[in-house]
Structures are given as C-alpha cells and as structure tokens.
Amino acid sequence: MQNEDGRGVNAPSSLVERKVSYFSVLIRRYSFRIVLESAFGRRTPEGTLVYRHTIDATTYAFPDLRDLLAKATPPRSGDRLAGIAAASAEQMIAARMALADVPLGQFLQEALIPYETDEVTRLVIDSHDARAFAPVASLTVGAFRDWLLSDAATPEILRKLAPGITPEMAAAVSKLMRNQDLILAARKCEVTTAFRNTIGLKGRMSTRLQPNHPFDDARGITASILDGILLGAGDACIGINPASDDPTVIAQLLRLLDEIIARLKIPTQGCVLTHVTTTLSLIGQGVPVDLVFQSVAGTEAANRSFGVDLALLREAQEAGLSQRRGTVGQNVMYFETGQGSALSANAHQGVDQQTCEARAYAVARAYAPLLVNSVVGFIGPEYLYDGKEIIRAGLEDHFCGKLLGLPLGVDICYTNHAEADQDDMDNLLTLLAAAGVTFIMGVPGADDVMLNYQSTSFHDALYVRDVFGLRRAPEFDDWLAQSGIVGADFRLAGDAGLLPDFASRLIA
CATH class of the missing domain: 1.10.287 (Helix Hairpins)
Incomplete structure (x- = not known):
C-alpha cells in the first residue's frame, strides 16, 4: 500500500x-x-557452538552440550569424582539458564558421545521417531518442562511421544525440574507390560520378591519366597541374585523357581539374575527360563565392561521369545541399571552420570522389556553420597525412564557406608509411590543377607499400598484372593494356617 x-x-x-x-x-x-x-553463544573457529549465560557481570561459557548438561546437574558425588560438576552454585544456575534456551532439536544435531565410536549413540539417533517427536520439535528444553507440567501433556499424548524423546532430552529437562515436578510429570506416564500378569496399570504397584541366600540354599530361598508370597509380594517377578555364577547352580535355581510357580499356580514370572551368556547357554540346554536378565549401561564402553553389546542383547531377546512361556504377554527382558555404573568402569566419556543413566534406558527400550530396575543407591557413596542425593537420583531415574516409555521400577536402597538410613528410604519410597513407580523390591526384613545392602521389605510395600490405595497386578491379586491370602478388599487376610498349608504343597 x-x-x-x-x-x-x-x-x-x-x-x-x-x-x-x-x-x-x-x-x-x-x-x-x-x-x-544466552543459550548458544558464539560459534568457535571450528564451527561448534559455545553455550553461555551471564549473571551480573560474570559470563559463564560451556563448550558443548556434554559440559552444559554436566554443569546443570544437581550436586552429586559421582560427578565431583569425575571432575565434571559445576564449580559453584552460581555456575550451576547459569548452566540451567542456558540449557533452558536450547532447542530440543539440538540434541539430534550434537551427540554427547560421537556417533562413529559409540553404538549406544547410533542406537539413539537411528531409532529416533521423527513423527512422534513432531508435537514438541519446536520447543526449547525450558518450554518442554512447562509443557510436561501442563494439562496438555496427557497420559495418551505422552505414550505416543515416548519414541520421539531421546535420553539426552529426558535428562536435560529433568535437570530443570524440582522434585515435585519429577513426581507430577512421571505420574502422567503410564507404561504397561505383560508376561504372566499385567504390570504398570494405573493405580497399581508391583513388587519383585528377592529371596537371596548367601549359599544359594534351596530351602532358605524357598522359605523367603513363602514369606513374601504370604505378605502379598512377587507380582513383578520372583528374582534371585545368585551367590554363584556356576551354570549348574543357576540351572538348579531356575528349576526351583519354575517348580514353585507351577505347583502353587502363581501368575508371576521367575528370574535368576545371571549374565546373559549363561542364560543363553541354559536356554540351549532346555532349562526353563521366563525372563532374560542383564545389567546395562549408557555407553558402548561401559556395556563392554559388562561383557555385552547390542547384538548379544538382541540374541538374548530372541532366545527368550522362542520359549513362549508368557501367558498374557511376551515381554521377556529384565534389565538393571544404576547411576555411576559407567563412571565406575571409567567408561563415561565425560558425560554426567545421570545422563549416562538415561542413555542406559535407551538401550533397554530397544528390547521391549517387562521390567527395568534402577538400583539407585547400590553403587555406594562415591557416586551418590547421602540420602538427599539418593532421593534426587531415584526421582530423576523414574521420571526419565517413564518419559522414554519404560516400565521403570526402583530398588530403593543404600549401602552400609553411605550417609543414609531407612528414614531416607521411607521418604523415597513414599515419593515414588506418589509418582506412580512401576515396582519396588521386596526383601525379607529390608536387609539382603547375600548382597549386604539395605532395600525395602514386604511390609514397606504394604505401607504404601495402604497410604495410596495401590493394588497389585490384577492376575496376581485375583490369585491371592483365590488362595485366601487376601480378602475381598485385597488386604491381607491374616490366616495363620496358610503357612503350613503352602509349605506342605511345596514339599509334597
């Protein structure tokens, strides 16, 4: 005009x-x-981005995303040990302010560990679902946080979004969240899996019955299983950490679990947490295997230190599926992870331990697991020093796992030399129950006599069921009711005659 x-x-x-x-x-x-x-700064002569933020007269610069994420991480002893933590609270805040302005798409352009040298990075990039990512592709990390906490982020939308979120995106947004944010956002994520029962349904929480014994004694293990079953535990799985790695012993334990589950007709799954190569060998020998277990980490080098790679995990999944032992589903993998595992193997590649942990979830996600368990405080105070750090890490892990679409449970635990106690575990248990945790551990007396660490007991699970009104997997709850272990209200019936009855059925 x-x-x-x-x-x-x-x-x-x-x-x-x-x-x-x-x-x-x-x-x-x-x-x-x-x-x-404020987020990107200037490009260096080499063409890479420098992230920066100014507070008063001080400008804080971060040479790459890897450093930015490390400096934005809430304090923890593992990152200090690695020499990558923020030097001050002000630097940490500057890093978070810069991180908030980074577009989510930048994580697809700038790998924390080079694509050419790390198969976990290749898995993350090659399996990324651009269509699922599209609804949030225009957001920055800070805007993504706001969106996750809004009413727009519904369970169904988050379920569809999960394949489009990379572990680095999940870790990044978690670093901008308070504990209550992690709880609220995780609670919206509903992830269900199935084998002989259905795990992860809304309003339900499962338990792994952990009947470990220092000598792998069948009678001691059976006694712990009966203890747990009569207290309503074991719907996630009955999972033994063996004291021995002798394949003959592992086979005996697998047959023991198979016999107990079959005799009592329990709608659950058994697992012996041995190395995946041992499990593969035993499957080839015809030993009954429900779930295939393996510990995994977030870098190729860390997984190599565990004696695994992605191809071996694929072979293990296919072997598990070939057994066709599930009745209501065929999720056959059980993975365990934990912050600090990559650092403990000197395989973290300069990446902070929480982001490494999120990358481990990308590994697990590729194999459609029934269960993924963050053993949050097990590795010790060198990586998570005290109750405060353990609690924060547990909430981060649960949020990141759920956002990525995993059935994430947490072993709420600490080692005896950590600056933590059972009150800290009560706090984390309560917070995770509020966040909708998929499953927790059930250990006799909360004290594992084989692994020598402190976890959660059968009674702890009953506590959060009472407080939050949480039920078990529906098939398992129905079996408990039919067996007289729980009443019509699915609370323990308290029948003292059940123990000798169940014991006689096992030794008949």
Whole structure:
C-alpha cells in the first residue's frame, strides 16, 4: 500500500524518522542476538557452538552440550569424582539458564558421545521417531518442562511421544525440574507390560520378591519366597541374585523357581539374575527360563565392561521369545541399571552420570522389556553420597525412564557406608509411590543377607499400598484372593494356617 506521495504506509516520513527506524531495527536484532547467545553463544573457529549465560557481570561459557548438561546437574558425588560438576552454585544456575534456551532439536544435531565410536549413540539417533517427536520439535528444553507440567501433556499424548524423546532430552529437562515436578510429570506416564500378569496399570504397584541366600540354599530361598508370597509380594517377578555364577547352580535355581510357580499356580514370572551368556547357554540346554536378565549401561564402553553389546542383547531377546512361556504377554527382558555404573568402569566419556543413566534406558527400550530396575543407591557413596542425593537420583531415574516409555521400577536402597538410613528410604519410597513407580523390591526384613545392602521389605510395600490405595497386578491379586491370602478388599487376610498349608504343597 502507498500514500499519495508514493511512500509505503509504514515508511518513515523524514530523515529523523528513518534514523529512528534504523536504530530500532538494530536494537531488535541485537536484543534477539543476546537472547540467542544466552543459550548458544558464539560459534568457535571450528564451527561448534559455545553455550553461555551471564549473571551480573560474570559470563559463564560451556563448550558443548556434554559440559552444559554436566554443569546443570544437581550436586552429586559421582560427578565431583569425575571432575565434571559445576564449580559453584552460581555456575550451576547459569548452566540451567542456558540449557533452558536450547532447542530440543539440538540434541539430534550434537551427540554427547560421537556417533562413529559409540553404538549406544547410533542406537539413539537411528531409532529416533521423527513423527512422534513432531508435537514438541519446536520447543526449547525450558518450554518442554512447562509443557510436561501442563494439562496438555496427557497420559495418551505422552505414550505416543515416548519414541520421539531421546535420553539426552529426558535428562536435560529433568535437570530443570524440582522434585515435585519429577513426581507430577512421571505420574502422567503410564507404561504397561505383560508376561504372566499385567504390570504398570494405573493405580497399581508391583513388587519383585528377592529371596537371596548367601549359599544359594534351596530351602532358605524357598522359605523367603513363602514369606513374601504370604505378605502379598512377587507380582513383578520372583528374582534371585545368585551367590554363584556356576551354570549348574543357576540351572538348579531356575528349576526351583519354575517348580514353585507351577505347583502353587502363581501368575508371576521367575528370574535368576545371571549374565546373559549363561542364560543363553541354559536356554540351549532346555532349562526353563521366563525372563532374560542383564545389567546395562549408557555407553558402548561401559556395556563392554559388562561383557555385552547390542547384538548379544538382541540374541538374548530372541532366545527368550522362542520359549513362549508368557501367558498374557511376551515381554521377556529384565534389565538393571544404576547411576555411576559407567563412571565406575571409567567408561563415561565425560558425560554426567545421570545422563549416562538415561542413555542406559535407551538401550533397554530397544528390547521391549517387562521390567527395568534402577538400583539407585547400590553403587555406594562415591557416586551418590547421602540420602538427599539418593532421593534426587531415584526421582530423576523414574521420571526419565517413564518419559522414554519404560516400565521403570526402583530398588530403593543404600549401602552400609553411605550417609543414609531407612528414614531416607521411607521418604523415597513414599515419593515414588506418589509418582506412580512401576515396582519396588521386596526383601525379607529390608536387609539382603547375600548382597549386604539395605532395600525395602514386604511390609514397606504394604505401607504404601495402604497410604495410596495401590493394588497389585490384577492376575496376581485375583490369585491371592483365590488362595485366601487376601480378602475381598485385597488386604491381607491374616490366616495363620496358610503357612503350613503352602509349605506342605511345596514339599509334597
């Protein structure tokens, strides 16, 4: 459009106005550049981005995403041990402010560990679902946090979004969240899996019955299983950590679990947590295997230290599926993870331990597991020093796992030399129950006599069931009711005659 004199309607009418207009454009462009550089800074001569944020007169610069994520992480002893933690609270806040302005798409452009040298990175990039990512592709990390906490992020939307979220995105947004944010967002994520029962349904929480014995004694293990079953535990699985790695002993334990489950007709699954190569060998020998177990980590080098790679895990999954032992589903894998595992193997590649942990979830996600368990405090105070750090890590792990679409449970635990106690575990247990944790551990007396660490007991599970009204897997709950272990309200019936009855059925 033009005025009568031919000038555009928005054109300045004088030299003064033209100068004002020119400087206004400069100011707008400069302001935009400041906002952009609060996250991205300037490019180096090599073309990589430098992330920066200014607080008062101090500008904090972070040379790459790996450093930015490490400096934005809440304090923990493992990152301090690795020499990658923020040097001050102010630097940590500056890193979070810069991280909040990073577009989510940047994590697809800048790998924390090079694509060419790490198969976990290749898995993350090659399996990324761009269509699932599309609804949030335009968001920054900070805007993604706000969206996750909004009513727009419904369980169904989050379920569809999961394949589009990379572990680095999940870790990044978690670093901007308070504990209550992690609880609220995780609670919206509903992930269900199935084998002989259905795990992860809304309003339900499962338990892994953990009947470990220091000598792998069948009678001692059976006694612990009966203890747990009569207290309503074991719907996630009955899972033994063997004291021995002798394949003959492992085979005996697998047959023991198979016999107990079959005799009592329990709708659950058994697992002996031995190395995947041992399990593969025993499957080939015809030993009954329900779930295939393996510990995994977030870098190729860390997984190599565990004696596994992605191809071996695929072979293990296929072997488990070939058994066709599930009745209501065929999720056959059980993975365990834990913050600090990559660092303990000197295989973290400069990545902070929480982001490494999230990358381990990408490994697990590729194999459609029944269960993924973050053994949050097991590795010790060198990596999570005290109750505060353990609690934070447990909430982070649960949120990141659920956001990535995993059936994440947490072994709420600590070692005897950590600055933590059972009150800290009660706190984390309560918070995770509020967050909708998929499953927890059930250990006799909360004290594992083989692994020598402190976890949660059968009674602890009953506590959160009472407080939050949480049921078990539906098939398992029905079996407990039919067996007289629980009443019509699915609370323990307290029948003292059940123990000798069940014991006689096992030794008949």
